[in-house]
Amino acid sequence: MVAYLQVEDLTKSFGELLLFEKISFGIAQGQRVGLIAKNGSGKTTLLNILAGREGYDEGRITYRNDIRVGYLEQSPHYPEDLSVIEACFYHGNAVVDLIREYEKCMETPGNPGLDRLLAQMEQEKAWDYERKAKQILSQLKIHDFSQKVKFLSGGQLKRVALANVLITEPDFLILDEPTNHLDLDMVEWLEEYLGRNSVTLLMVTHDRYFLDRVCSEIIEIDNRQIYGYKGNYSYYLEKRQERIDATNAEIARANNLYRTELEWMRRMPQARGHKARYREEAFYDLEKVARQRTYDASVKLDVKASYIGSKIFEAEHLCKSFGDLKILDDFSYIFSRYEKMGIVGNNGTGKSTFIKILMGIEKPDSGKLEIGETVRFGYYSQDGLKFDEQMKVIDVVTDIAEVIELGNGKRLTASQFLQHFLFTPETQHSYVYKLSGGEKRRLYLCTVLMRNPNFLVLDEPTNDLDIVTLQVLEEYLQNFKGCVIVVSHDRYFMDKVVDHLLVFNGQGDIRDFPGNYSDYREWKEAKAEHDKAAEKPKEEKVKYVRQDTRRRMTFKEKREFEQLEKEIAELEAEKKAIEDALCSGTLGVDELTEKSKRLPLLNDELDEKSMRWLELSEIENP
Known part of the structure; x- marks a missing residue:
């Protein structure tokens, strides 16, 4: 196979924070590789380095000559005065430059050089290029091609950036969370699109079905090192567990031997012969292994939910519209005790509005909503991520509670609770502004769950959370002694958590489906x-x-x-x-x-x- 990318002994740190050290890997033509790591381990940083957007401390990165690399950033930016179609062609190639020159010619009185441009457009098949761009934008539910970028939401901007990357048809595609802000139909379209194209791919995503169906290899950053798995996500889970078991066994053996060697070190005189010095050097190598933390492969969280009565909430004849757009049309529903409901539907069908009406943030146009007296909501919203950036992580949690009740007389300190959500003691005493976007999301989730709610409302909780955190959250929700409503585009997460679905088809058409996604x-x-x-x-x-x-x-x-x-x-x-x-x-x-x-x-x-x-x-x- 032809090597497209070779990374050798790459090291990156931010001050005292070492993300990865002397990692090496390669990607060849035709390989589809998924990158997995906990939030804060350097996934996005690594992609930025590979795309030339960020520097590194040591090592070497080599691309094959003349290959075209396309990069989808996690949070793309464009000049605000660009239209959607102009943004789609931003940072393009020779064909894009030709289209831009043609459009400028058409806007100039007299159309100077039009004949030459028309001939070039025909020769380069630029007409097909623009048609393809509009086709991809339409698949991603972007229909107003003349709309200015400054009026787009964050999700729409991410979809324009995705279209920008796909239409250039690069040889090597780097994608950072491509499924964020895509509804289920779009995710399945992107799966099919990548499946039928022979592009070489390196991708970070939390969507495990997408990862399983698109990628055939996995690389993982763990404990500042990199590990490779020649298989899809399901194969990775199996082999990762084998690696963890082997590492834990090695650490246990090293600890046993370390105690013996430590006693020898204390007994031996300072003047040692050659054999003794060799044994002393081996002791320090052994000490490094023995002091490693063992992997806790079964992180569990079991926070006590407050008592919830038999009356949860009852919606009677709710109606809600924004102009001609109907969200709820004579909607009635009685929520049951311990019910776990998923909400699915395309973007713009009213899922988040429905949640806001339930939470009292939005008012219905007509109808009545009655909430039970014992209901204590825990609301995780898409726009609820607001912290004092100068606070320490541990202080954010202790401001809410220093001790979290688990029930049956068990309790966790704030620090222990944070460790369940993969915040190490070092990270807990770090400042919020130093956290990655995913780590901030994880901290926000902690602040919601630790208040002991009995009714959880989670609006897109899976965006920007790493897979390890998602597994902890899934198990927590499966055992949660309360009610749950989840709005999510993560199919794997929905399958694990919900009992039934409310399907929003648009214009107030809402159906109840008895089953998972x-x-x-x-x-x-x-x-x-x-x-x-x-x-x-x-x-x-x-x-x-x-x-x-x-x-x-x-x-x-x-x-x-x-x-x-x-x-x-x-x-x-x-x-x-x-x-x-x-x-x-x-x-x-x-x-x-x-x-x-x-x-x-x-x-x-x-x-x-x-x-x-x-x-x-x-x-x-x-």
Whole structure:
């Protein structure tokens, strides 16, 4: 394989904070590599270094000559006066420069040099380039190509930056959290897009389904070192555990031997022979291994939830609109005790607005919302990340509580609680401004959970959290003795946590689905196939022409004709009942599957009997 990138002995630190030390790895043509590490371990820093946006202390980075590298930053920036389509072509290539020159020519009176530019545009197939850019933007739900960048939300800007990277068709693609701010349809489109293109890829993402389906290799930064795994995310989990077990066993052996050698060091006189000096040097090497922390592969958090009564919340005939956009249209729902609900839907369908109405931040246009007296909300919002940057991490937590009750007489100190969320003692006494974006998100999550809520409302909790933290949070929510509502585009997270879904289809159309996201996706695909099968016979229906020469219907045919009329009416009634049930959102997964299998058979039987009825209707009835 042709080597595209080679990294040798790379070291990077910020003051006293050492992110990684003498790490080496390579990426060859066609490889699709996922980069995994805890927040604060240097994932984004490493990508910035590889993209030439940041310096490093030691080492060497070598790219193959003449390869084109595309980089999607975690937080992209563009000049505010650019339009969406101009931003899409920003930092482009020769074709982009040609398109920009053509557009400038068209805006200049007299269009100087237009003939030459038209010929070049044709030769470089620049027309296709612009069409492709608009096509990708449309897939990412960006439709106003003339809108100024300064009016875009952070999520829209990230999608424009993604389009910018994809249309240049680089040889080597570096992506930092590409699925953030994408709805589920967009994530699945991007999966398919990367799957059918032969681009070489290095990617950081917390979306484990996306990682599993797109990447065939994993590299991990852990304890300032790098480890490689020749397989997808599922393979990585298995082999990482084997590595952790082996490391823990090595540390345990070193500790046992260290005690013996320490006693020898204390007994021996200062003047030592050659063998003794060799043993002394070996002792210091052994000491380094023995002093390593063992890996805690089973980090668990079990915070006590406050008591919650039988009345949670009841929504009665809620309506909410913004102009012509309907969010809620006569929505009613009674929330059950210990219910775990997921909310899914495309961006702009009203998921976050619904949450804000529940939390009392937004008011409905009409309707009533009653909250139970015992309900204590814990709200993790997309815009709730506000800290005093000059405070220490431990002080942020102790300002809320110095001790966290776990129930059954157990309690955690603020420091112990932070360790459950992977904040080392050193990090706890560091200032908030020194934390990475993901570490700040993790700290914010700690401040929500430590207040002992009994009803958690989590709006996009998975954005910017590392995979290890997500695993801790998933297990916590699975065992949580309270109610949960989760809005998330992370399919793996939803599958692990929720019991059922509220599906926001837009314009106030909200359906309740009994199952997790994978169940819902499977049902959607089955329904699409059945709808397609139901439409097909209508397109292929044979037209029967009444013949001139007519015969009279026999007694047997007359009885068959009358029986067919009854059977067709019964089949049509059954078909309507199944279609209504499939659209109701009240069926269990087994019932959905059973009815979905019955529908195409029912259509075939109905078409067969209808055709026979048509044949008989052409015969003169005595």
